[in-house]
Every structure is written in structure tokens, then in C-alpha cells.
Amino acid sequence: MAEDKTALLEDLSKCVRCGSCKANCPTFLGDPLEPMGTRGRLVLLRGLLTGAVKPSRLLNERIFSCILCGACAGACPLGVDIPEAICQGRALLSPTDKKRRLLRPLARWSSRRPDVAFRMLRMGERLLLPFLAKRGIIPFSPELPEVPLRRSEQVFRVHKKKGRVAVFVGCSINYVFPHMGESLINVLRKFGYEVVLPHGETCCGAPLRALGLEKEAEELAEKNYRVFSRLKVEAILSLCPTCALSLKTEYPKMIGKGLDRVMDVSTFFADKLKGMDKIYRTSFYHDPCHLSYGLGVKQEPREIIRKAGLDLVGGEDQGCCGFGGLYCMSFKEISAGLLQKRTERISASAADAVVTSCPGCVLQLSRTVTDRPVLHLIELIEEAYCYRPEKQPRKEKDAESEPTLF
Ligand code: SF4
Ligand code: SF4
Known part of the structure; x- marks a missing residue:
């Protein structure tokens, strides 16, 4: 830890406090107090390392109120790795952070026994979760599927094999939206890919890292690396940008090795999909933070949406939906404020549907965007390329009888 502290202090010492990094910080834009923004947090962290600032409840609130969206990643002209500094700062502060003292053991335990945690949540789905949601202890009560997507190792074969890919399912797809995982498998097989869901996948570790549980997150990273690095596949696909990131x-920062073949579905499918005929429907594309800021993927999903025959409306401005995994439980007000802003933006666009590329964003946006469908991009791809006849000449009079896309 002493070494980590020295490296962190060295990185933070490069900061000249210019403030460029806070321009897009959603927590600062919502509450323009210096410590609620990127630069303020870095100054506090540096103070913590030099001893000028002592650990306190307020300091924890400032550092943990960062939603880890990554809007500041790469924004520093002097090369400070800001999200990494925040994560390391949280690891230093976690022993004194009382507010999340129950969340930590819960997250640690459920990341080790996710299937047991899922079964317990299923048992509490009817009474306990709605009760907790009503009391404001959790922000909402999710609808859970009967069974998760992943069991033991599963291989989905195809007749004329064009290639082989693995899927990193991730917790939100596995336990909340398994139908999205099924859509991905369906689309991949339609395109001639054998699909592997290897045995031994575990949580990617991001929720633990966000809570400052660095060692536990590293253990999960090692496990996933062992499972996925041995596979003979051309790509490892994920429907969740946080997992992919x-x-x-x-992982290279945490355990010194990463999985280079990981990619999100829009990057994988961008050059594989052909254009479809227009169906006179409009869509608003919501950029997930970790996909656009973290992995730099912005145009590929839009290209796919256009190819699927939808007109994009609402421009390309970006805003965090406020989900942030466990963040929406720790900072309900900030999370709700960000969600409200995003909902207003979507409503103003008058789009028929909202498309995004992250199960967490779907979960969050569906809470307030109730007058139109909120879809994961893979559902759109499946609908457009697996269920609609390809290249059918479209006539104007067919517009009303068109099989509905949503
Ligand atoms: S990660 Fe996002 S919320 Fe956190 S400091 Fe950077 S811009 Fe702000
Ligand atoms: S952009 Fe870099 S130098 Fe400027 S305040 Fe942020 S971290 Fe410091």
C-alpha cells in the first residue's frame, strides 16, 4: 500500500489545478461546489496523502460522490489518470467510510456467491424489495427473471461456422436482463458465429472497486482473466460497457494484464450489418458513459441504428443517466437529479424509442421514460436482422401494416 500511495501522490503532483477536467463532470454541473467536481476531489486526495487533510465523513462524501462516469478520463493535459486516482483514493478511505459499511460486506459476499444472492432476491421480490423501495432504502424494485442466463459452460453451435466468439455475460444481463443475452446469442448464431459462455465467469469487479474494495476486485479480475484468456475465440463480447471497460x-492497471479481445457489440457488428429499408420511426440514442468516455465508442451504435432503418433525433449531446451501479443507492438525490435531466432531454426529442448500449442505463431510464420503449441496442439488432425479412422492397402503403419494431 505504501508503494501505491507514493505512485498515487506522484500522479496527483502533476496536477496544476487548471480545472479543465471538471468541464463535463456531472456531479459538479449538478452542484457547482468545488469539492463536488473533479479538480476539488483531486486536491482533497492530494491533501489526504500529504497529511494536510484528515479522513472525515465529509471527505468520504466528496470522494465517493464521484459517479465514476469517466467524463474526466483523458481530459487532463498533464496525464493525470483521474478515475484511477479516485478508485485508489476510495481504497485508502474505505476503512473510515461508515456510510457504506453495510454495503461493502454485502457486495463482497454477493460477488462470491452471486447465484445464492440472486435466489434470495427472488424470494424477496414480492414483499421485501417493494417494501425497501417504498421506504426509499433502495431507489426501485427491479423485476427479476425466474432463472439467470448463465449456467455451467454453454456452447451454442452453428451449421456453417464463420467464427467463434465468447460472451462475457456480466451480472446485470445474467440476473436482470437474460433476454438481452439471449438476443445476443441469437444474433451471433444468425451471423454464423459459434458462441461460448465459459464456466467460471464472475463479477467484473467494478462495483467492488467503486466501493474501495481493491483487493477483492483484483481477485475477481484474476479469476476472469484465467477463464477468458485461455479461450480460442476471435472476440469476447459484452453487452455491458462497464464490464467491457x-x-x-x-484489469491492466489492477492486475497487470487485460483481455485485449474484449469489445462491445456495436464495434463487433458495425461492419457486419447491411442497411435495412427505412421504416419511418425515430430513435434517441443515449450514450452510456463507460462506452463513450471509457471505450471511445460513439458512432458505431448510431451507424447500426441508421442501418436498422431508424432516424436518429436529439443530437449527440451526452449526459449521465445517474445509475452508476450501487451509486444510485448511496447518492439517491444526485442520481435522481441526473436521471431527471436526461429524461427531460429525451422527452424534448419526441423520439418514438430510446436506444442505448448498457443494461444499467436501460434499467435507470425505464424508471422515468415510461411513454416509449427503452431498448438495448442488441434488441434492436435482433428485431431488425433476425425477425424482419431482409431487403424487402418497401411501399408507402405498407407503412401502417409494417410489423412493428417495438
Ligand atoms: S469520473 Fe465523472 S463524476 Fe467522477 S470526477 Fe470524473 S467526471 Fe466527475
Ligand atoms: S486537468 Fe489535470 S492539471 Fe488540470 S485540474 Fe484536472 S487533473 Fe489537474
Whole structure:
């Protein structure tokens, strides 16, 4: 830890406090207090390392109120790795952080026994979760599927094999939205890919890292690396940008090795999909923070949406939906404020549907965007390329009888 502290202090010492990094910080834009923004947090962390600032409840609130969206990643002209500094700062502060003292053991335990945690949540789905949601202890009560997607190792074969890919399912797809995982498998097989869901996948570790549980997150990273690095596949696909970002970009910082073949579905499918005929429907694309800021993927999903025959409305401005995994439980007000802003933006666009590329964003946006469908991009791809006849000549009079996309 002493070494980590020295490296962190060295990184933070590069900061000249110019403030460029806070321009897009959503927590600062919502509450323009210096310590609620990127630069303020870095100054506090540096103070903590030099001893000028002592650990306190307020300091914890400032450092943990960062939603880890990554809007500041790469924004520093002097190369300070800001999200990494925040994560390391949280690891230093976690022993004194009382507010999340119950969340930590819970997250640690459920990341080790996710299937047991899922079964317990299923048992509490009817009474306990709605009760907790009503009391404001959790922000909402999710609808859970009867069974998760992943069991033991599963291989989905195809007749004329074009290639072989693995899927990193991730917890939100596995335990909340398994139908999205099924859509991905369905689309991949339609395109001639054998699909592997290897035995031994575990949580990517991002929720633990966000709570300051660095060692536990590293253990999970090691496990996933062992499972996925041995596979003979051309790509490892993930429907969750947070998982993809962790496996590809964060693991090298955490355990010194990453999974280079990881990619999100829009990057994988961008050059494989052909254009479809227009169906006169409009869509608003919501950029998930970890996909756009973290992995730099912005145009590929839009290209796919256009190819699927939808007109994009609402421009390309970006805003965090406020989900942030466990963040929406720790900072309910900030999370709700960010969600409200995003909902207003979507409503103003008058789009028929909202498309995004992250199960967490779907979960969060569906809470307030109730007048139109909120879809994961893979559901759109499946609908457009697996269920609609390809290249059918479209006539104007067919517009009303068109099989509905949503
Ligand atoms: S990660 Fe996001 S919330 Fe955190 S400091 Fe950077 S911009 Fe702000
Ligand atoms: S952009 Fe870099 S130098 Fe400027 S305040 Fe942020 S971290 Fe410091």
C-alpha cells in the first residue's frame, strides 16, 4: 500500500489545478461546489496523502460522490489518470467510510456467491424489495427473471461456422436482463458465429472497486482473466460497457494484464450489418458513459441504428443517466437529479424509442421514460436482422401494416 500511495501522490503532483477536467463532470454541473467536481476531489486526495487533510465523513462524501462516469478520463493535459486516482483514493478511505459499511460486506459476499444472492432476491421480490423501495432504502424494485442466463459452460453451435466468439455475460444481463443475452446469442448464431459462455465467469469487479474494495476486485479480475484468456475465440463480447471497460482497460492497471479481445457489440457488428429499408420511426440514442468516455465508442451504435432503418433525433449531446451501479443507492438525490435531466432531454426529442448500449442505463431510464420503449441496442439488432425479412422492397402503403419494431 505504501508503494501505491507514493505512485498515487506522484500522479496527483502533476496536477496544476487548471480545472479543465471538471468541464463535463456531472456531479459538479449538478452542484457547482468545488469539492463536488473533479479538480476539488483531486486536491482533497492530494491533501489526504500529504497529511494536510484528515479522513472525515465529509471527505468520504466528496470522494465517493464521484459517479465514476469517466467524463474526466483523458481530459487532463498533464496525464493525470483521474478515475484511477479516485478508485485508489476510495481504497485508502474505505476503512473510515461508515456510510457504506453495510454495503461493502454485502457486495463482497454477493460477488462470491452471486447465484445464492440472486435466489434470495427472488424470494424477496414480492414483499421485501417493494417494501425497501417504498421506504426509499433502495431507489426501485427491479423485476427479476425466474432463472439467470448463465449456467455451467454453454456452447451454442452453428451449421456453417464463420467464427467463434465468447460472451462475457456480466451480472446485470445474467440476473436482470437474460433476454438481452439471449438476443445476443441469437444474433451471433444468425451471423454464423459459434458462441461460448465459459464456466467460471464472475463479477467484473467494478462495483467492488467503486466501493474501495481493491483487493477483492483484483481477485475477481484474476479469476476472469484465467477463464477468458485461455479461450480460442476471435472476440469476447459484452453487452455491458462497464464490464467491457473493466476487462480491457482496468484489469491492466489492477492486475497487470487485460483481455485485449474484449469489445462491445456495436464495434463487433458495425461492419457486419447491411442497411435495412427505412421504416419511418425515430430513435434517441443515449450514450452510456463507460462506452463513450471509457471505450471511445460513439458512432458505431448510431451507424447500426441508421442501418436498422431508424432516424436518429436529439443530437449527440451526452449526459449521465445517474445509475452508476450501487451509486444510485448511496447518492439517491444526485442520481435522481441526473436521471431527471436526461429524461427531460429525451422527452424534448419526441423520439418514438430510446436506444442505448448498457443494461444499467436501460434499467435507470425505464424508471422515468415510461411513454416509449427503452431498448438495448442488441434488441434492436435482433428485431431488425433476425425477425424482419431482409431487403424487402418497401411501399408507402405498407407503412401502417409494417410489423412493428417495438
Ligand atoms: S469520473 Fe465523472 S463524476 Fe467522477 S470526477 Fe470524473 S467526471 Fe466527475
Ligand atoms: S486537468 Fe489535470 S492539471 Fe488540470 S485540474 Fe484536472 S487533473 Fe489537474
